[in-house]
Amino acid sequence: MTATTIDGRAVSQKIKEQVKMRVERLKEQGVIPGLAVVLVGEDSASHTYVKNKKKSCEALGMRSDLHQFPDTLTEAELLSTIEELNNDPQIHGILVQLPLPAQIDEFKVILAIDPAKDVDGFHPISVGNMMIGKEAFLPCTPHGIMKLLEHYDINPAGKHTVVIGRSNIVGKPVGQLMLQKDATVTYCHSKTTDLASFTRQADILVSAIGRAKLIDQSFIKPGAVVIDVGMNRDENGKLCGDVDFADVSQTASFLTPVPGGVGPMTIAMLMENTVQSAENGLQKDKSAETM
Numbered sequence: 001m002t003a004t005t006i007d008g009r010a011v012s013q014k015i016k017e018q019v020k021m022r023v024e025r026l027k028e029q030g031v032i033p034g035l036a037v038v039l040v041g042e043d044s045a046s047h048t049y050v051k052n053k054k055k056s057c058e059a060l061g062m063r064s065d066l067h068q069f070p071d072t073l074t075e076a077e078l079l080s081t082i083e084e085l086n087n088d089p090q091i092h093g094i095l096v097q098l099p100l101p102a103q104i105d106e107f108k109v110i111l112a113i114d115p116a117k118d119v120d121g122f123h124p125i126s127v128g129n130m131m132i133g134k135e136a137f138l139p140c141t142p143h144g145i146m147k148l149l150e151h152y153d154i155n156p157a158g159k160h161t162v163v164i165g166r167s168n169i170v171g172k173p174v175g176q177l178m179l180q181k182d183a184t185v186t187y188c189h190s191k192t193t194d195l196a197s198f199t200r201q202a203d204i205l206v207s208a209i210g211r212a213k214l215i216d217q218s219f220i221k222p223g224a225v226v227i228d229v230g231m232n233r234d235e236n237g238k239l240c241g242d243v244d245f246a247d248v249s250q251t252a253s254f255l256t257p258v259p260g261g262v263g264p265m266t267i268a269m270l271m272e273n274t275v276q277s278a279e280n281g282l283q284k285d286k287s288a289e290t291m
């Protein structure tokens with residue numbers, strides 16, 4: 001068997017085209033969707049992601065404001081920036097690029113973001129609403145994974161999904177979204193003993209463990225769908241996922257590449273959340289007018 005490569009670039013492009021039309025409709029009503037991106041420190045990967053977010057906003061006709069700070073920024077200074085952005089009516093989405101420097105408490109920062117502008121879906125209110133299946137901004141990478149499955153007609157219902165990784169931004173929420181689609185979900189992580197004994201039971205395997213090419217055929221049930229969220233460097237410094245693509249493509253049915261799989265979807269879903277936030281704001285203004 002040779003797996004079908006899931007083309008995240010193509011699917012993300014389609015989503016961005018839909019977002020662009022929604023932006024145009026908002027502009028006709030006098031609203032320009034605005035995303036504020038807060039970047040602290042010099043992490044070069046973070047700089048690349050932020051640059052790509054800005055480029056995407058521009059391509060779709062959205063406003064994007066970059067608030068860039070040195071890694072000496074204090075927590076109080078960051079919280080005060082967030083307060084300003086919360087109160088800025090031109091800004092519909094606030095995103096604080098993670099990770100943050102050690103002196104800043106990530107949780108306090110996320111908690112300070114107005115949930116109505118939480119386009120990353122990291123605020124506990126967004127997480128809670130997602131958990132109980134209520135309307136919420138969904139975290140971009142997990143949401144992007146669900147969109148990829150949908151696009152390739154892969155229905156998680158009744159399937160065993162195994163998630164490797166338990167981060168708040170990928171592992172935990174992707175398992176929840178799978179559960180909402182009626183999958184049976186198992187979480188594995190760095191303390192799991194005999195990882196392969198679990199992953200070999202997976203109809204859908206999501207790997208977000210951060211270990212270059214750890215997952216080879218010996219971890220895979222023949223015909224499984226394999227979603228690689230890893231962003232690692234191989235022995236030659238080349239970007240690679242958690243999955244040994246060439247090996248696993250011999251046994252999986254569908255497989256995401258790195259780069260070009262899940263990554264581009266993260267940014268597309270951020271664009272979608274931002275336009276959604278601007279639409280929500282317009283709706284709220286209209287309702288207030290008629291009261």
Ligand SMILES: Nc1nc2c(c(=O)[nH]1)N[C@@H](CN(C=O)c1ccc(C(=O)N[C@@H](CCC(=O)O)C(=O)O)cc1)CN2
Binds near residue numbers: 049258
């Ligand atoms: N506030 C947030 N911080 C972080 C998030 C997030 O969703 N919100 N996720 C990651 C980083 N991330 C976005 O911020 C992100 C990672 C990777 C990609 C991507 O497109 N990857 C490309 C390859 C890029 C490359 O060549 O280096 C791909 O996979 O094709 C987009 C966004 C952590 N922080």
Ligand SMILES: [Mg+2]
Binds near residue numbers: 167
């Ligand atoms: Mg992490």
